[in-house]
Amino acid sequence: MTLLPIHVAAGGLALVLGAVALTVKKGGTIHRRSGLLFVCAMIVMGVTAAALGNVGGGLMAIYFVVTALATVRPLSPWPRGVMCLPSSLKGPSFPLAIAEPDEATMPAFERRALLRDKRHRLVSDLRRSQGGSHAEINRWLNRSCGIRRVEDASIDQLERSIDLLLGRLSGRR
Numbered sequence: 339m340t341l342l343p344i345h346v347a348a349g350g351l352a353l354v355l356g357a358v359a360l361t362v363k364k365g366g367t368i369h370r371r372s373g374l375l376f377v378c379a380m381i382v383m384g385v386t387a388a389a390l391g392n393v394g395g396g397l398m399a400i401y402f403v404v405t406a407l408a409t410v411r412p413l414s415p416w417p418r419g420v421m422c423l424p425s426s427l428k429g430p431s432f433p434l435a436i437a438e439p440d441e442a443t444m445p446a447f448e449r450r451a452l453l454r455d456k457r458h459r460l461v462s463d464l465r466r467s468q469g470g471s472h473a474e475i476n477r478w479l480n481r482s483c484g485i486r487r488v489e490d491a492s493i494d495q496l497e498r499s500i501d502l503l504l505g506r507l508s509g510r511r
Contacts, residue, residue: 345386352379373410377403446493453496454488460503467507479503 355376362368380403388396444452461475476488479499485491491499 341386341389345383345390348379348383348386352376352383355379374407377407449493450491450496453493453500454491457488457496457500457503460500460507464503464507 355372358372359369359376362372381400384396384399384403386396387399390396457479461472461479464470464475465472479485479502480488482502483491483495483498485495485499488496
């Protein structure tokens with residue numbers, strides 16, 4: 339059985355990556371990356387468990403990690419548009435691009451969440467490239483776009499703030 343060593347290795351890797359994700363600062367780069375790798379390792383472990391005969395346990399493990407990931411990243415298509423498939427499904431673990439959602443048919447609450455996520459990433463990019471804090475950049479954006487709270491911002495306000503960020507990042511403004 340060549341699946342058993344893969345199953346055991348994926349389980350061991352999941353234990354280590356899970357411990358790393360739990361011990362480092364929440365939301366940091368190491369936390370996010372080790373968490374996503376943990377999900378991939380658990381999917382490999384679940385698929386190999388199902389192939390080895392424990393179908394219920396394997397599928398349940400996959401279900402739990404996929405729903406946990408969907409809870410922390412509800413509106414982004416699999417980790418930033420990439421899904422790890424276990425080797426038993428497609429050669430060695432290989433990223434598979436997932437189509438971006440169609441914004442024209444997307445409900446307004448999902449569109450706002452997507453725009454808030456994009457704004458957050460751009461604020462981080464601007465902070466890294468030009469300095470300042472997240473709070474200072476967000477204050478500037480909120481004042482410029484008439485936003486009291488980002489959670490309550492309209493689609494137009496979020497799009498305007500993204501345009502301002504893109505302009506500042508490209509040096510136009």
